[in-house]
Amino acid sequence: MPKTISKNQSDSNSHVRISDLGLAVELKDNEPIKGRVGTVGYMAPEIVKNDRYSYGVDWWGLGCLIYEMIEGKAPFRQRKEKVKREEVERRVREDTEKYGEKFTDAARTLCRGLLHKEPTLRLGCRRVGRPEDGAEELKAHPFFTQAETRTGREPVPWKKMEAGKLAPPFCPDPHSVYAKDVLDIEQFSTVKGVRLDDSDNSFYEKFNTGSVSIPWQNENIENRSNTEIGLNGTDKNTSESSDCQQCKAKHGKCKCDLSGQEIIEGANHNDDPHRKKSGTTSSDENTSALKAEDKGRNGPRASMAAAACIDGSAATELSAEDAPLHRRQTAKAESAIQQHQQQLKQLIEEQRKPSKIDEIEAN
Numbered sequence: 394m395p396k397t398i399s400k401n402q403s404d405s406n407s408h409v410r411i412s413d414l415g416l417a418v419e420l421k422d423n424e425p426i427k428g429r430v431g432t433v434g435y436m437a438p439e440i441v442k443n444d445r446y447s448y449g450v451d452w453w454g455l456g457c458l459i460y461e462m463i464e465g466k467a468p469f470r471q472r473k474e475k476v477k478r479e480e481v482e483r484r485v486r487e488d489t490e491k492y493g494e495k496f497t498d499a500a501r502t503l504c505r506g507l508l509h510k511e512p513t514l515r516l517g518c519r520r521v522g523r524p525e526d527g528a529e530e531l532k533a534h535p536f537f538t539q540a541e542t543r544t545g546r547e548p549v550p551w552k553k554m555e556a557g558k559l560a561p562p563f564c565p566d567p568h569s570v571y572a573k574d575v576l577d578i579e580q581f582s583t584v585k586g587v588r589l590d591d592s593d594n595s596f597y598e599k600f601n602t603g604s605v606s607i608p609w610q611n612e613n614i615e616n617r618s619n620t621e622i623g624l625n626g627t628d629k630n631t632s633e634s635s636d637c638q639q640c641k642a643k644h645g646k647c648k649c650d651l652s653g654q655e656i657i658e659g660a661n662h663n664d665d666p667h668r669k670k671s672g673t674t675s676s677d678e679n680t681s682a683l684k685a686e687d688k689g690r691n692g693p694r695a696s697m698a699a700a701a702c703i704d705g706s707a708a709t710e711l712s713a714e715d716a717p718l719h720r721r722q723t724a725k726a727e728s729a730i731q732q733h734q735q736q737l738k739q740l741i742e743e744q745r746k747p748s749k750i751d752e753i754e755a756n
Contacts, residue, residue, distance in 0.1 A: 395458060400565065408557055420447060434470045434481050438510050441482045448527060452517035456507025463495050468508060486510070499536040506534070 397413045416430050425445040431437075437453035439446040457468055466472040468490035470481055490508055492501050506516030513519075516534070517527035531537065532551065539546045543562070553559040 395461065398458075408561070423447060433478050434467045434485070436482075436485065437512070438486050439512055441485050446512065447518075449512035449515050449518040452507050452515055452527065452531075456504050456516075459500070460490065460504045460508070463500055463504075464493060465495075468504075499534070499539065503534055503536040 398409050399412045425447045427445045435454050435457045437450040460468045469484040509515040537549045540549050
């Protein structure tokens with residue numbers, strides 16, 4: 394089933410590995426076995442009937458996987474459908490899977506061959522002999538001999554794939570959650586009986602998901618943050634002071650920093666009634682401090698506000714309370730950059746190390 398297929402984190406080409414082999418059995422001399430073990434909806438008819446079975450059940454499972462990858466749902470169960478185990482097993486025994494427009498002729502014949510109810514007629518089981526013979530039968534199918542690639546239709550290079558030398562057409566981001574909503578995660582979760590409320594949905598909206606573009610997510614998060622801290626104007630908990638009104642009357646508008654503290658571009662504003670007299674910093678220090686704070690908030694409105702407070706011809710003064718805060722934020726930003734650079738350096742060193750395959754080829 395799909396959840397037992399894992400991405401190899403150490404593989405830069407994102408090749409997958411089959412996991413959870415605790416119930417796997419190695420057949421001796423092709424002797425069939427008996428046992429009702431598997432996942433509902435992916436077990437072959439012979440397992441559901443509690444008959445003896447062989448390698449054919451694996452080819453059935455492969456057919457279910459390929460079908461689901463193309464159609465977006467399992468062959469005998471609708472997506473998010475709540476149905477009893479007995480009904481799913483009845484469908485496996487009696488019903489015929491349906492094929493939509495997403496299936497090509499080759500994909501349709503492949504899945505039909507793999508999902509044949511009779512094991513002896515199933516694709517991969519028609520040749521009597523070693524288990525490898527069944528794999529060779531699948532490799533000879535047009536789905537693999539005429540696979541659609543970026544350069545056209547060509548056979549799948551099995552040896553390159555087995556050696557890990559073939560780059561897949563898509564590499565998922567390990568830091569992204571590829572789900573459109575919380576219910577998608579709930580469907581595959583092993584924890585049951587947990588009720589999700591609005592707080593869970595609002596928390597999930599801030600996740601870095603693969604189904605929604607990152608800029609769109611950043612804009613949503615930024616707008617919510619701006620509303621909470623009052624970046625769209627002055628602090629929502631602070632009313633406009635009489636000093637600020639005087640400044641507007643004199644200069645047309647009041648220059649305010651990102652936290653709601655009123656400041657003025659210093660050169661010719663010494664007589665401004667609400668100008669901060671203490672804790673002044675140089676123009677370069679103010680510029681880097683505001684940029685660091687702007688980077689932390691990560692929003693276009695913050696960038697505009699920071700630009701409004703920085704003047705190349707005059708020094709911007711910060712209050713004694715704000716200056717230490719900006720210095721701490723700058724230090725945090727520099728520390729984060731150093732950590733990212735160190736991680737990048739480690740990744741580059743790991744990629745330069747020869748793999749086991751390269752060592753074998755070299756010998």
